[in-house]
Amino acid sequence: MTRPIRIETLAVQSARFQDAPAGAVAAPIILSTTFERAADGTFPHGYIYSRSGNPNREHLERCLTALEGGRACIAFGSGSAATAAAFQSLSPGDHVIAPSDAYYGTAKLLNEVFGPWGLQASYADMSVLGELERAFRPNTKLVWIETPSNPLLKVTDIKRVAAMAHARGARVVCDNTWATPVLQRPFELGADVVMHATTKYLGGHSDVLGGALVVREDDDFAQRIRLIQTTGGAVPSPFECWLVVRSIRSLPLRVRAQADSAARVARHLEQHPAVEVVHYPGLERHPGYEVAKKQMSAFGGMLSFQVKGGREAAMRVAAGVRIFTRATSLGGCESLIEHRASVEGPASKTPANLLRVSVGLENAEDLIADLSDALA
Ligand SMILES: *Cc1c(COP(=O)(O)O)cnc(C)c1O
Numbered sequence: 001m002t003r004p005i006r007i008e009t010l011a012v013q014s015a016r017f018q019d020a021p022a023g024a025v026a027a028p029i030i031l032s033t034t035f036e037r038a039a040d041g042t043f044p045h046g047y048i049y050s051r052s053g054n055p056n057r058e059h060l061e062r063c064l065t066a067l068e069g070g071r072a073c074i075a076f077g078s079g080s081a082a083t084a085a086a087f088q089s090l091s092p093g094d095h096v097i098a099p100s101d102a103y104y105g106t107a108k109l110l111n112e113v114f115g116p117w118g119l120q121a122s123y124a125d126m127s128v129l130g131e132l133e134r135a136f137r138p139n140t141k142l143v144w145i146e147t148p149s150n151p152l153l154k155v156t157d158i159k160r161v162a163a164m165a166h167a168r169g170a171r172v173v174c175d176n177t178w179a180t181p182v183l184q185r186p187f188e189l190g191a192d193v194v195m196h197a198t199t200k201y202l203g204g205h206s207d208v209l210g211g212a213l214v215v216r217e218d219d220d221f222a223q224r225i226r227l228i229q230t231t232g233g234a235v236p237s238p239f240e241c242w243l244v245v246r247s248i249r250s251l252p253l254r255v256r257a258q259a260d261s262a263a264r265v266a267r268h269l270e271q272h273p274a275v276e277v278v279h280y281p282g283l284e285r286h287p288g289y290e291v292a293k294k295q296m297s298a299f300g301g302m303l304s305f306q307v308k309g310g311r312e313a314a315m316r317v318a319a320g321v322r323i324f325t326r327a328t329s330l331g332g333c334e335s336l337i338e339h340r341a342s343v344e345g346p347a348s349k350t351p352a353n354l355l356r357v358s359v360g361l362e363n364a365e366d367l368i369a370d371l372s373d374a375l376a
Helices: 007-014 055-068 079-088 104-117 129-135 158-167 220-232 238-248 251-270 289-295 310-320 340-344 364-375
Strands: 072-076 095-099 120-124 140-146 171-175 193-197 211-215 275-279 302-307 336-339 354-358
Touching: 007 055, 007 251, 055 072, 055 211, 055 238, 072 079, 072 220, 079 104, 079 193, 079 211, 079 220, 095 104, 104 120, 120 129, 129 158, 140 158, 158 171, 211 220, 251 275, 251 302, 251 364, 302 310, 310 336, 310 354, 310 364, 336 340, 340 354
Parallel strands: 095 120, 095 140, 140 171, 171 193
Antiparallel strands: 072 211, 193 211, 275 302, 302 354, 336 354
C-alpha cells in the first residue's frame, strides 16, 4: 500500500541521496565534468559529460519533479534561462500571451530577444478574463501565467486561464516562483509547465542563482526544452544544484512562517495612518482575495504598500528601516524592502510611492516595530 505523504515529508524525502558510497546522509557534490566509459565502451552510470547530465543536477530535478507533482524537470542556471528555454522551444511566428505585469526580465526577453527572433507577444491583465480572451490569435501557442504578480500582487485564476488556453490549443506555463509548490499547485489547476526561479524561495538563502521548468508530460515540448538545456548549456553547476536541494528540505516550514508573518505585517500596515494602500492577496479587500483563497493554501511572503506623501515619503521609509535590508530579490531568510520604481527604471508603471517587501524569518513583531519606526 502506498500512503500519500505530505509536502513537509516529501521535501525531506526527495532531498535524500540514495546511493552515496560512504552512506553519507547529505549528498556529496560531484564536480567531475567527465565520466569514465567501461571497457566495452558503455557508460555504466549513465553519465557522459556534465553539461548533458550529472548526479547533482539529476538529484535537483528529481526533487523538483516530486515537489510539483510533475513528470520531469529541466534545471537551468537562472530563472531567466529557464524562461528563455520555454520561449525558445516554440517556433518563429508563434504567438505568446504574457501578463501585462510579468516579471520585467520575462517581458524584456520577449520584447528584446525573442521579438527579433520572430516570436510574437501580447500582454493582458489576466485577472480580467475578457482581456485575455481578446488577446488570443490563431497562432497563440503559449499562455504565460505569473501569480501572485509583481509588484501589485495581482492574482490570476489558473484553472480558468488554463481552460481558456487549452480550448484554443495553447500550452500554459505558470511561473510559480512567488507561491512555491507549498502554497500553490499549478498542475492540479491545469498548467502544463511550472517555472521556477530557484534563486528565490527554493534556494531560500539569497546565495544561489537557478531556474527550472517542471513538465506535466514528458512530451515533444519537454524533449525540446531538454535539448536546449543540454545543447545550449545554460545549466546550473553541481554546487548550485546541491545548495538548492539542501534548502528544499526546509522549504515548507520557511514558506509557511514567511506567509504567516507577511499576513501579520500586511494587517498592521493596512490600519497604519501613514499608509495609503496595502497589496496583499490575504487581505479581504484585495481584488484577488477570492481567487487566491481558492487556489492557494496561504497567501505568501510577498507584499507591497503605498506610502502617503509620494515618492519622497516612500524613500524616507526605506531609508529608515533597521531590520529590513534595502535590496532587490525575495524569498531569503532576511526581510528585504525595495523602492520598486527605482529598480524598474524610467519605463516603470509602478506607483512612485510603492515599497515592495519580502518577509523573511525574523520575528513578525520585530518586523512590524521596524516598519512602524520607519513610518513614524
Ligand atoms: C526572480 C524572478 C525570475 C527570474 O529569475 P532569475 O533567477 O533572476 O533569472 C522570474 N520570475 C519571477 C517571478 C522572479 O521573481
